[in-house]
Amino acid sequence: MQALRVETLSDDFSGVLLTDLPRPERGPGEVLVRIQAASLNYPDLLMTQGKYQFKPEPPFTSGMELAGEVIAADHDGPFATGDRVMGGAKTGGFAEFASVPARSLRKVPEGISFPAAAAMGAAYSTAYTGLFELGGLEAGQWVLVHGASGGVGLAACDLAKALGAKVIAATHREDKIERLQAASGADAVILNHGRFRERVSELTDGKLCDLVFDTVGGDIFDESTRCVAFGGKLLVVGFVAGRIPEISVNIPLIKGFSVVGVRAGEYARRFPDRGARIMGEIHKLAVSGAITPYVDATLPLAQWRDAFAAMQRGDLIGKIILQP
Secondary structure, eight states: OOOEEEEEEEESSTTEEEEEEOOOOOOTTTEEEEEEEOOOOHHHHHHHTTOSOOOOSSSSOOOOOOEEEEEEEETTTSSSSTTTTEEEESSSBSSSSSEEEEEEEOOOTOOHHHHHHHHHHHHHHHIIIIIIIIIIOOOOOOOTTTTTTTTHHHHHHHHHHHHOOEEEEESOOOHHHHHHHHHHOOEEEEOOOOOOOHHHHHHHOOOOOOEEEEEEEEHHHHTTTTTEEEEEEEOOOOOTOOOOOOOOTTHHHHHHHHEEEEEEHHHHHHHHHHHHHHHHHHHHHHTTSSSOOEEEEEEEEEGGHHHHHHHHTOOOOOOEEEEE
8 A cells, every 4th residue: 555654753854755665464453544635734734843742653654534434344343334434643644545443433423535534633623622621621611723724723623613602713824814704714814913902902892812722832822811801711723833832820810711721632631421412512613614624625636735735835725635
């Protein structure tokens, strides 16, 4: 089979190549999947550079999440040959086949395409865990979403709107505003340059935001501490900007807000029942049509360099899908 292999760690992806490998052997409790679509996530890029918190030893096959068709499974397991499944692991998705633990897969909701299913898992579970499980977001509250054009940020906008919140989507690129407005359905789209607190205050009639969902870090985090309402929460999701910010604890004390770390995968591993419930809620929303994963582009696996480069430049709105 063809697979995208990380042979050595490198900043410029020079250690990554598309190569031929033997089809994986299915182990006990695993499901052999013919992959139809795999979603590119920012951690996929970081892992090729050794900069993500999970650091697999090269060589490894890249790709965190996938969707495809079951071709072999345990007879007494939850899946049968021909089932449409989605999920994955921390690696292995950018290939023609993968052998995945059954516990890491779930059936694709009816009416959802393979590309949409591949785009729905990690992004939506992160967004739901942050906004609702840890953030307690309620209908009518205001949420500010940074990195809103990325897969996780756009999922946060989609979920928050579906469940009745008021959303301010923030981007650092003016050329994305119209596309982001159309894709997110946000109540407003703003540029998060400089002192954006004044714009947030204006949009919320001075109430500021009950939640700030921050995938960016750096200067964005610093200014976001001025955008959280008293009793609100600043959700730390990632550091796409590169700089990991610091905060003096007197700031959340005086302003009366909480800083909450969001690690959806770890949360689901520590609390599997809660993780299963979260995915169940996401599936219900998808089947009902209340949420729709936004796929910006679908490319063949052979064009992985174009996909990686587009994500690195920040050109995307939503997700990019690779197909073997």
